[in-house]
Amino acid sequence: MRVLFVTAEAYPLAKTGGLADVSRALPLALARRGVDVRLLLPGYPRAYTRIEKPRIVAKLDPMLGIDDATLVSGLFPDVELPVWLIDSPTLFRRDGGLYQDHSGKDWPDNALRFAFLAHAAARLALQRTRIDWKPDIVHANDWHAGLLPLLLSLEKGPKPSTVFTTHNMAFQGNFAADVLPSIGVPESCHTTDGTEFYGQISFLKAGLSYGDRVTTVSPTYAREILTPDFGCGMDGVLRHRGAEFSGILNGIDDALWDPASDIHLPQTYRASDISGKRTCKATLQHELGLPVAPETPLIGFVSRLTHQKMADTILSAIPWIAEQSAQLVVVGEGDPAIEAAMSKIRAKYPHQVSVTIGYDEPLAHRLQAGSDILLAPARFEPCGLTQLYALRYGTLPVVRRTGGLADTVVDADATAIANRSATGFMFDDTTMRGLITALGRALTLYQEPLTWRRLQLHAMAQDFSWDASAAKYVDLYSAVSGIPHTPIDRNVRGKDEIPETARQIAR
Ligand code: ADP
Ligand code: GLC
Numbered sequence: 001m002r003v004l005f006v007t008a009e010a011y012p013l014a015k016t017g018g019l020a021d022v023s024r025a026l027p028l029a030l031a032r033r034g035v036d037v038r039l040l041l042p043g044y045p046r047a048y049t050r051i052e053k054p055r056i057v058a059k060l061d062p063m064l065g066i067d068d069a070t071l072v073s074g075l076f077p078d079v080e081l082p083v084w085l086i087d088s089p090t091l092f093r094r095d096g097g098l099y100q101d102h103s104g105k106d107w108p109d110n111a112l113r114f115a116f117l118a119h120a121a122a123r124l125a126l127q128r129t130r131i132d133w134k135p136d137i138v139h140a141n142d143w144h145a146g147l148l149p150l151l152l153s154l155e156k157g158p159k160p161s162t163v164f165t166t167h168n169m170a171f172q173g174n175f176a177a178d179v180l181p182s183i184g185v186p187e188s189c190h191t192t193d194g195t196e197f198y199g200q201i202s203f204l205k206a207g208l209s210y211g212d213r214v215t216t217v218s219p220t221y222a223r224e225i226l227t228p229d230f231g232c233g234m235d236g237v238l239r240h241r242g243a244e245f246s247g248i249l250n251g252i253d254d255a256l257w258d259p260a261s262d263i264h265l266p267q268t269y270r271a272s273d274i275s276g277k278r279t280c281k282a283t284l285q286h287e288l289g290l291p292v293a294p295e296t297p298l299i300g301f302v303s304r305l306t307h308q309k310m311a312d313t314i315l316s317a318i319p320w321i322a323e324q325s326a327q328l329v330v331v332g333e334g335d336p337a338i339e340a341a342m343s344k345i346r347a348k349y350p351h352q353v354s355v356t357i358g359y360d361e362p363l364a365h366r367l368q369a370g371s372d373i374l375l376a377p378a379r380f381e382p383c384g385l386t387q388l389y390a391l392r393y394g395t396l397p398v399v400r401r402t403g404g405l406a407d408t409v410v411d412a413d414a415t416a417i418a419n420r421s422a423t424g425f426m427f428d429d430t431t432m433r434g435l436i437t438a439l440g441r442a443l444t445l446y447q448e449p450l451t452w453r454r455l456q457l458h459a460m461a462q463d464f465s466w467d468a469s470a471a472k473y474v475d476l477y478s479a480v481s482g483i484p485h486t487p488i489d490r491n492v493r494g495k496d497e498i499p500e501t502a503r504q505i506a507r
Contacts, residue, residue, distance in 0.1 A: 001477060002137070003036070003136070003137045005039045006139065006288070010027075010083070013050050028081060034489075039081065040083070040084045042094075051076065054072050058082075069088035072085045091116055094107075114144045136161070139164070141164075146173060162213075165214075165217065166207065167216070168382050169230070170308065185201070194210075195209070215247065221382045249407055251466030252465065259276070259369055274453075281294065291327075300373070302331045309340075317347065326352070377399060378405060381400070391424070394460045399425070399426055411424065420500050424459065
């Protein structure tokens, strides 16, 4: 079974959020099951410098007015995953973010950049490049790859089946309809059943409408987005897909996110001996200029600072948190107003609140290990990965009962504590009261070390590895393509174990 996995991010080549984590871990888990999976990504400068053995393998014929694009093949730096980057100086080789410039403004040519990603993927998938590899399934992710199922649907001849995954319905890739002629989408597709969305062209709607199968990243979010409250205007499109739409829960890369081997931690630890977590906490407190106080509960928040993540609500809860004699460590970036307000409030509570504005992967690991409690509230959450990392690190999450958060955390109510199934704290209201009620319960339980330890051990014992969910994707690929797949258990983790076939891809 051959799968072309098309995405705008994949850790460690390019990352702004959970899409990058999934776009590494899911393909790895598929490869481990014997699927021949290859990634296609835009050739951002950092991705280009990070891949191993980069090699130009094809020049792409001019399309959409772009005539400087080549396909560069390579391998992930640390694991056996083959990847193609689209190297185009015009579209992708530029300073700034993946989607925005340094000032946070969307690149004005995003429609063209990601339309090009889709067109290049379609050419690759239809063997219209010099590359002799034919996928059975094309798996397109998020709006960035949304036009790909549409383009393949227009093909009359043999073609791969398509799966489209939405990781977040709020990110839609909507553009003024006048871009249509420049992105190679025929007028005939620009209808209410196709790409038209309130007068604009929507890349997300294209993916949702034309994918042979459509998925999202947790069962609860899959149910939620069938309703107007969560569907971001596209719930009708999804309802129309009926049984062709489903939710498959994300997993985590349990090698990268493992407190027993995490290279970013000052001391590793495991469930059988959690003592290293105390060192991680002390080191984090010291590093961030907070009093090194082992008994003070340390609350972490590592997230995009946005309305989705209730960063505004956390902001309003900070005076309350300070009154509880707890410490709060915030690492994030996002909404400039929230960033500014976070920095301002930090100055008011220098001994209790630390705020790091920016993106810092190693610090995210140290925060997970050094915190006692992780805040992961959200107004909506397709899956959420930080709460999964927290569970693995024995850091009990406080989450709202929505989307993937509801699917992955068991609230520590009296029954769940008694029957030892509790792993965190949940609330329903999208208010500060809702948040602090759950956080208050966590802080109270923190004062009962034996119960707390039991919850930590139970949290750490949860299995959120990709194995089960990767098997569900394989079943879906089989169902949509008619191609059977017998899993082979391959260890593809270590670089030294890269088989010759995979190495050849890089040559
Ligand atoms: P989303 O993709 O909606 O932002 P997820 O929970 O799925 O949320 O994934 C977020 C990912 O981004 C996690 O790997 C998290 O550790 C990481 N992350 C978020 N903000 C930061 C930051 N400021 N620095 C480092 N890592 C971050
Ligand atoms: C999106 C969602 C997040 C999910 C991630 C990976 O960024 O907001 O909930 O975990 O994608 O699927």
